[in-house]
Structures are given as structure tokens and as C-alpha cells.
Amino acid sequence: MKYLLVLLVIVVAVGIWRNKRRAEVAERKATAPTPAPALKQPQNMVACAHCGLHLPQADAVADSANQYYCSAEHRSLAQQSRP
Numbered sequence: 307m308k309y310l311l312v313l314l315v316i317v318v319a320v321g322i323w324r325n326k327r328r329a330e331v332a333e334r335k336a337t338a339p340t341p342a343p344a345l346k347q348p349q350n351m352v353a354c355a356h357c358g359l360h361l362p363q364a365d366a367v368a369d370s371a372n373q374y375y376c377s378a379e380h381r382s383l384a385q386q387s388r389p
Contacts (some may be wrong), residue, residue, distance in 0.1 A: 354374065
């Protein structure tokens with residue numbers, strides 16, 4: 307009989323603990339809404355005139371002839387190979 311009473315007390319304690327935990331989780335979700343992720347605008351892609359690598363135009367290095375390169379080294383190599 308006393309084991310049954312101990313078991314009942316444990317079950318009630320676990321039930322109270324779980325309800326309290328659920329309330330805390332629900333409160334956290336209600337107070338901190340997740341902001342909507344900002345959609346990024348697509349970027350223009352260009353190919354390196356020396357090696358053909360595709361990269362965003364904002365990251366590319368351009369020359370006076372408006373050709374794009376993946377790095378300053380490839381730009382200088384392409385300029386050296388021109389007559």
C-alpha cells in the first residue's frame with residue numbers, strides 16, 4: 307500500500323513538472339516570434355574571361371574592355387597574353 311502511495315506522489319509530481327514545462331515553452335514561443343527570413347535578390351553571374359569560372363558580378367574584377375575575371379591575377383595574365 308505504501309508503494310502505491312509513493313508511486314502516486316511521483317506520478318503527480320511528474321505531471322505537474324510536465325505541465326509547467328509546457329507552459330514555459332508556449333510562453334517562449336508567444337513572446338519571441340521568429341522573424342521572416344529576408345529574401346535576397348538574385349545576382350548577375352559572369353564567367354571569367356581567362357578560366358571560365360562563373361561567379362557573381364559583384365565579386366568579379368573587370369578590366370577596361372569590360373571583361374570580367376575571377377581575380378586580379380587572371381586579369382593580369384589575360385592582359386599579358388594580348389598583343
